[in-house]
Amino acid sequence: MLITPLQISSPILSFAKRIILTISVAVCMLASACNGFDTEKLKVTVTVEDNGVRYTGSAVQGISCDSELRVGGVFLQGRSCRPFGEAVPIKLGNKGWVFMIFSGYQGSDPAALMQYNPEYYPYTIQANRSKDNRNQPWEVDLKRAPAFVRFTNLEDRETAERIEVKQFEKHFGRGVKLVSIHCTPTKEWVTRGKVPKLLPWLDELGTSVTDLSTPGQPRSLISQISKLNFVWR
Structure with a gap:
């Protein structure tokens, strides 16, 4: 009996097809288990009162989140989010600027300073x-607001100071207080370029960090902030 080359290759081709089919099914399962990235934009408005x-x-600002990942009923990765855009700058007349930065909730507990990590911001x-x-628009609870920072000299990052929500008066004088943080979903373009103009050293900072002083407390590793607290692309 004469065996042709086609007959010899048929089992090999069949095996290859099964491998390709298996890989395709796995990819489809993976794709269906993860919904990709959800991106939305918020207009964040901060109001401060001076007498x-x-x-x-x-x-x-933008918030980008990836979906949790499950394959075949097995949980592989939780949902995570990050901000993008810039911190909120507020000019208090001739008293200078204050910035609400990308950070987590800043409590009175010193351990809360660890939450200067900007990845906490979307949840805060x-x-x-x-x-x-x-x-629907919403108001941020001021008791659980992100961190506020000011620079006594905008051109010198070493003059950074943390401002606690209830202590604006200590930095800007009697009668100065935080009034509200208002958030509204929007389709407007994400703000770009304003904060780097105010803080010319940001580009030089790169991936480095700068110490953030708190009156009455020593500088330490847990009080360091980075460029991503102010600008995240």
């Missing part, structure tokens, strides 16, 4: 957001 005069600063800023109506 009856109100000053506001705003920025359109959205803590009071409605789960039923995502398009």
Whole structure:
């Protein structure tokens, strides 16, 4: 019996097809288990009052989240989010600038200083957001607000100071207080370029960190902030 080359290659081709099919199914399962990235934008407006005069600063910020990953019922990765855009700068007349940076909730507990990590920001800023109506504006609880920072000299990062929510008066004088942090879902362009103009050393900072002083407390590793607290692309 004469065996042709085609007959010899048929089992090999069949095996190759099964391998390709198996890989394709695995890829499809992986793709269906992860919904990709969800991106949305928020207009964040901060209001500070100085003896009856109100000053506001705003920025359109983005939040990008990846979905949790499950394959065949096996949990592989949790949902994670990060901000992008810029911190919110507020000019208090002739008293200078204050920035609400990308950070987590800043409590009075010194351990809370660890949450200067900007990846905490999406969860902090959205803590009071409605789960039923995502398009509804909301107010951030000031007791659980992100961190505020000011520089006594904008051109010198070593002059950074942390400002606690209830202690604006210590830095800017009697009668100065934080009034509100208002968030509104938007389709506007993400704010770009304003903060780098105010803080010319940001580009030089790169991946380095700078110490953040708190009155009455020594500088330490847990009080270091980085460029990503101010600008994250």
